Amino acid sequence: MGLERVIDEIVSSGEEKRRTIISEGEKERQRIVAASRKEAESGARTIETDTERKISLMRQQALSSAELEAKKRILREQNEKLSSVREEVLRDISSRSSAELKPMLEKLAKMATNGLSGGVIHCRKQDEAAIATPPKFRKQPDLKASGGLIAESEDGSYRMDLTFEALIEDVWNRNVRQIYEILFGGA
Template identity: 30%
Template sequence: MSLDTVVEDIRDEARARAEEIRTEGQERADEIVAEAEADAEQIVEEREREVERQIAQEREQALSAAKLEAKQERLEARRDALQTVREQVETELAELSGGKREELTRTLLDASAAEFDDSADVVVHGRDADEAMLVSILTDYEGFTLGADTVDCLGGVVVESETSRVQVDNTFDSLLDTVWENNLKEVSGILFDQ
């Protein structure tokens, strides 16, 4: 075998080995690229799922906040409506006049009188605008006098006795407070169809 043949065989072998190494390198590079692409695809999918979860969570939070705000606005509107009704009732009570006002005042005074002994000196207080009516009514009650102090109220009476230390608040205001508190649920049901 000649030296040229040996050199040529070594070159052929080297070329074959180089081709083999290049093929292996290319295959490994292709594997790395495929793995990288698969990893990238998986990362993208995970990010998309994470973004979708975050969007859903933010949507749910926004929806909950909107529902809460709407509920608060409804409650505020109901409170305002109830306050308006209460104010209308107060206005009607304050503007009550004539026989109806006197009849209600007598009824409240009778209920108050039941709390005192017949021998007690009883002082009756009312609103300033009702003074003439109270003076007229008190002529029918022995031992009852009109007090100098007026009461800031819609009407009715506050009756007290120094001897028995009893005070009865039978003003329209106190009765309205009691009736309002006891019937608020019913009033609310009527107003808001509950």
């Protein structure tokens, strides 16, 4: 009986150690699973936060891009309108008869020749009769413009461009802000 008892104790002790090892192994497994689950949840939250941040950034970039495109389109349309108004003004002035333009052409001739001792006044053929020639000046009806005139010194060293295109360009550049405000209601 002594041997059986020793064998039973060894078996019992082995069984006890086996249960302890299995129990500790199960606890370790549960700890590892819990830690892994916690790490996975933390990683998922990090990914979710990063994804939300990226989506928000992409949304903001898309919105900014759309706003920029809208502003570009508005500016393009406003520039087209400004150009259209400018062309309309030039068409209106240049479509007037020489008789209607006579007072303006005479003022332009006086302005252009002031300070010059003589020279040439270039004008359109149809406006030639509407311009009184100042002393020591001659008219040359060779102007290829919508109207107005160009005064030139006799030696060609001085030239004043008072064509309608040049005058409108000058007035336009000096007053573009006011023109914009009139057309579009503010800056």
